[in-house]
Amino acid sequence: xxxxxxxxxxxxxxxxxxxxxxxxxxxxxxxxxxxxxxxxxxxxxxxxxxxxxxxxxxxxxxxxxxxxxxxxxxxxxxxxxxxxxxxxxxxxxxxxxxxxxxxxxxxxxxxxxxxxxxxxxxxxxxxxxxxxxxxxx
Amino acid sequence: xxxxxxxxxxxxxxxxxxxxxxxxxxxxxxxxxxxxxxxxxxxxxxxxxxxxxxxxxxxxxxxxxxxxxxxxxxxxxxxxxxxxxxxxxxxxxxxxxxxxxxxxxxxxxx
Numbered sequence: 001x002x003x004x005x006x007x008x009x010x011x012x013x014x015x016x017x018x019x020x021x022x023x024x025x026x027x028x029x030x031x032x033x034x035x036x037x038x039x040x041x042x043x044x045x046x047x048x049x050x051x052x053x054x055x056x057x058x059x060x061x062x063x064x065x066x067x068x069x070x071x072x073x074x075x076x077x078x079x080x081x082x083x084x085x086x087x088x089x090x091x092x093x094x095x096x097x098x099x100x101x102x103x104x105x106x107x108x109x110x111x112x113x114x115x116x117x118x119x120x121x122x123x124x125x126x127x128x129x130x131x132x133x134x135x136x137x
Numbered sequence: 138x139x140x141x142x143x144x145x146x147x148x149x150x151x152x153x154x155x156x157x158x159x160x161x162x163x164x165x166x167x168x169x170x171x172x173x174x175x176x177x178x179x180x181x182x183x184x185x186x187x188x189x190x191x192x193x194x195x196x197x198x199x200x201x202x203x204x205x206x207x208x209x210x211x212x213x214x215x216x217x218x219x220x221x222x223x224x225x226x227x228x229x230x231x232x233x234x235x236x237x238x239x240x241x242x243x244x245x246x247x
Contacts, residue, residue, distance in 0.1 A: 027219075027220050028220050029218075029219045029220075030219075031215070031217040031218075032172065032217070033174050034171070036174050037174075039171060041169060041171050042162070042170045042171070042206075043164070044167070044168070045161065045163045045166075045203070047166070063220065073175070085161070086161075086216075087159060087161050088162070090157040090193060095192075
């Protein structure tokens with residue numbers, strides 16, 4: 001087959017576009033559920049949260065396999081949250097990291113930022129109430 | 138040998154193609170909704186796509202679970218944010234025009 005100068009010019013562009021499409025065609029799944037045996041209420045947006053954990057969860061091979069598999073349920077269990085809300089973000093930093101890592105190491109590593117905000121159950125006081133003095137009796 | 142210009146162009150292309158987007162998993166104010174665990178059954182399943190413009194900077198559709206939970210009167214939910222195969226294929230084309238999409242799956246019981 002004859003390769004004309006035009007197709008010689010177009011071919012690398014097509015290859016680059018297809019490569020970019022493949023490189024960025026990442027899939028991922030971030031489920032939010034309660035840890036086993038733990039009752040967790042979802043928080044409305046206006047309710048304040050005492051605890052905020054922001055972290056990145058990592059996927060490899062375009063999201064086919066999770067690298068660390070840190071999902072919100074794990075954070076909810078660690079922090080013993082009884083109320084929580086979750087924000088799944090794909091930030092500009094995540095995009096930058098994915099782009100940089102793809103150039104350095106083309107194994108399609110995808111980071112995703114997850115924010116878990118919530119409150120723990122109020123701690124019940126374990127100290128006994130002060131004993132009544134003899135004068136009070 | 139790949140020149141620095143080509144690396145820069147590929148990096149910019151990758152950045153352009155890598156869309157962002159935020160999905161909020163929250164409930165309407167004043168409601169009491171609990172999270173289901175991984176295996177608990179759910180009678181309702183809502184699956185919808187969330188579109189963003191400006192590579193995720195501007196949500197074009199509702200990017201919160203609040204209205205779904207209100208509309209279906211859900212008392213127990215489990216939410217999954219997915220970028221599935223078709224999202225990736227569609228994003229692969231639309232992201233060059235700044236549009237990206239995610240899929241949100243809400244499972245729950247009223």
